[in-house]
Amino acid sequence: MSLPLPEDVIGFLRRPQPAVIGWSGQGGRPYTVATWYDWDDGEILINMDATRKRRAWLDVGAPVTLTVLDAQDWYRHVSLYGEVARTRDDVALADIDRLAHRYTGRPHRNRTAARISAWMKITSWHGWVDAGPWPSG
Amino acid sequence: MSLPLPEDVIGFLRRPQPAVIGWSGQGGRPYTVATWYDWDDGEILINMDATRKRRAWLDVGAPVTLTVLDAQDWYRHVSLYGEVARTRDDVALADIDRLAHRYTGRPHRNRTAARISAWMKITSWHGWVDAGPWPSG
Numbered sequence: 001m002s003l004p005l006p007e008d009v010i011g012f013l014r015r016p017q018p019a020v021i022g023w024s025g026q027g028g029r030p031y032t033v034a035t036w037y038d039w040d041d042g043e044i045l046i047n048m049d050a051t052r053k054r055r056a057w058l059d060v061g062a063p064v065t066l067t068v069l070d071a072q073d074w075y076r077h078v079s080l081y082g083e084v085a086r087t088r089d090d091v092a093l094a095d096i097d098r099l100a101h102r103y104t105g106r107p108h109r110n111r112t113a114a115r116i117s118a119w120m121k122i123t124s125w126h127g128w129v130d131a132g133p134w135p136s137g
Numbered sequence: 138m139s140l141p142l143p144e145d146v147i148g149f150l151r152r153p154q155p156a157v158i159g160w161s162g163q164g165g166r167p168y169t170v171a172t173w174y175d176w177d178d179g180e181i182l183i184n185m186d187a188t189r190k191r192r193a194w195l196d197v198g199a200p201v202t203l204t205v206l207d208a209q210d211w212y213r214h215v216s217l218y219g220e221v222a223r224t225r226d227d228v229a230l231a232d233i234d235r236l237a238h239r240y241t242g243r244p245h246r247n248r249t250a251a252r253i254s255a256w257m258k259i260t261s262w263h264g265w266v267d268a269g270p271w272p273s274g
Contacts, residue, residue, distance in 0.1 A: 020157035
């Protein structure tokens with residue numbers, strides 16, 4: 001089960017914030033890239049192009065991390081640590097459309113490239129507000 | 138030697154952008170956190186509290202990654218991959234002051250906590266502008 005988060009952190013994550021996902025690849029090297037995400041009933045939904053190399057490293061059980069910045073003031077940020085709980089072929093593009101609507105107000109533009117969804121189970125987190133720890137952390 | 142980057146990427150990195158650093162910790166688990174950085178003659182300067190656990194994982198030779206978002210439009214972003222080339226005790230707080238001035242216009246507030254600087258050598262990068270690759274990438 002995902003770690004329960006404080007309500008103010010959930011409220012922060014529900015907003016369409018800039019985020020960076022991190023994972024470990026070949027030889028344990030870290031990788032990071034900007035990503036869309038959504039809060040999904042206690043887990044974090046992400047979605048990726050099925051042909052991306054990262055897909056192999058973001059399989060079920062893989063450790064994964066997400067740092068979410070406040071779009072208005074990036075000195076507020078929350079980092080989530082956990083693992084990939086499950087993945088699903090996004091055959092109808094429903095999940096990427098959900099993310100595209102959330103961030104752009106429109107459906108995803110590319111209707112041909114295959115997509116895969118992954119849900120991140122959260123096992124720990126920390127947050128910062130300006131120079132101090134997130135109050136409810 | 139650090140990988141030479143295109144001039145437009147360097148110009149992007151020279152601005153005080155929001156950034157997220159990634160590294161591999163215990164058991165190869167990925168970690169990410171928001172960070173200040175500066176472009177320093179072909180390398181990336183970061184600075185950390187000397188007591189942070191991450192310090193052990195960000196030693197010379199450790200693989201490290203930095204995703205830099207455009208503060209005005211985070212669909213422009215650049216991810217840098219590389220390793221820690223060298224570290225230095227920031228005894229006079231000169232490096233953290235450089236970063237604090239860059240991001241806040243003021244010296245670093247905490248004058249008592251020991252700080253360590255690290256320089257990241259860049260070995261590869263990729264960038265995105267909206268939905269496509271960075272033009273000079």
